[in-house]
Amino acid sequence: MVEKNLDFRSDTVTLPSPEMKEAAAKAPLGDDVYGEDPSVNKLENLAAEMLGKEAGLFVTSGTMGNAVAVLAHTNRGDEIILEARSHIYVNEVGGLAVMGSLMARTIQGELGWMKPEDIRAAIRADNIHFPSTGLLCIENTHNSAGGIPLTIEQMKSNWDVAKEAGIGVHLDGARVFNAAIALGVEVKEVARYTDTVQFCLSKGLAAPVGSVVVGSEELVKKARKHRKMLGGGMRQAGIIAAPGIVALTKMVDRLADDHVNAALLADGLKELGIKILNPVKTNMVYIDLSSVGWNGVDWGEACAKLGWKSRGYGSRVRLCTHYGIEREDIESFLEGIGKLVPK
Ligand SMILES: Cc1ncc(COP(=O)(O)O)c(C=O)c1O
Incomplete structure (x- = not known):
């Protein structure tokens, strides 16, 4: 029986399914800072596999996931390119400036999609006076634009410009599974033209807590260290990771x-x-x-x-x-x- 939740404010209000609560109660546990929590390890591996990346990292929230991914890609003083109404720029408490000493260069998108020529124009030339462009951040689905799923072609168009300039691409995929369902493709396809993805377990997928960052072994290792620095190294975190496994295996199609x-x-x-x-x-x-x-x-x-x-x-x-x-x-x-x- 699905518990009624007559609340239009957000999909963050979702309550865990009975199966999630059971999974939490029965989860095998260990110390995740030592890498020894079997439930966290299982969730991270599953997430990486589903998104077609090498490794995964369980984090407390979407905001933390974006923060540790952005920090993994950048150096202090870099400029990062973001869509003007993106969640990272507007709604994450200026963390990129506080934690990363990063500058933001925003581009007004069309329904959340930044035009390649605008990105190209925003990338800094190699000049002693300029900050270095350290990262391109994309959001899919784009929340403020109206939950818009960017198409694979749109993702590729942004990726191509970033890669011409040797810049990393991070996807704030808080609702990347909604994007995949709307586009009728596997989530791996939406993640194809990205280096890292943050996605939320606790929005439409209905898990009570958490997000996962996926990417290369190297970037996820750096993100893990940043997570520890921010106080996000959790111990027997399997108790909250186990519902996330149910989210990924049972809640996507719905x-x-x-x-x-x-x-x-x-x-x-x-x-x-x-x-x-x-x-x-x-x-x-x-x-x-x-x-x-x-x-x-x-x-x-x-x-x-x-x-x-x-x-x-x-x-x-x-x-x-x-x-x-x-x-x-x-x-x-x-x-x-x-x-x-x-x-
Ligand atoms: C697009 C997007 N990114 C990131 C987040 C942050 O997630 P959290 O609330 O778990 O920090 C949200 C939350 O609503 C979001 O809509």
Whole structure:
């Protein structure tokens, strides 16, 4: 039985499945800083294999995963290229400047995709006055752009420019499995044109904690050392890694349901006169309520009356579908909200 979770705020709110809780209780454990936790080792190897990389590293969160990967690629004082609305640039507390002494060079993307010519123009020439460009960071799916899956061709176009210049490519793939499902390819394909990937177990995949960084043995070894420095070396971490194994083996295919539910939600809201701001391709729907004379607070109150959690800033709201929300929940939500939205 799937526990109901009527909460549109994020896919981070997902609760672990019964199988995950059982896996946590039964996980074989050891000291992971010594490399001796069998459950962590199994998760890291499985993640590396699924993404087509040599090695994996279990970390506490997506933010930590991005931080240790970025640090592994760069030297103090480097400049890194990021999309202007990327999570690493906007939502990770400026960690790249604090922890890496890194400068950020942002590029405005088109639905999250940075044009190759813009990247080429942003890469620094070899000149004594300039910082060195140390890394290109990509986000797929791109959250702020609307949960947009970048295509393999788009990924390759960015990779080609980076490699012409001898620069590494890191993917913030917090929702890379959503991208793979939406594109109809194996996740390995989405990871092909990257050197490192960070992906989250605790979003749509519904594990309670954690992310994994994958990449070459060499980069993951460096990332592991940075993880230790940041205090992320955990001991009997198998207890939280074991649900991650269930996430990777049992929860990937069902992401397709979240995408269908998001499309259903968007269609229903559109019929009520609410503006949909993004092409709905994965599990996110961005809406603008000004077309019905509401703001995010009105929306939140109406949702609460129906037993749902949702919130927005100004008149914009992001709605996420995820494990714990079924098709019939969306249908009854649309019926209920239809009676409350001003005509
Ligand atoms: C695209 C993206 N990257 C990274 C993260 C960070 O993950 P965490 O909240 O686990 O630190 C998020 C979280 O929402 C995200 O959306």
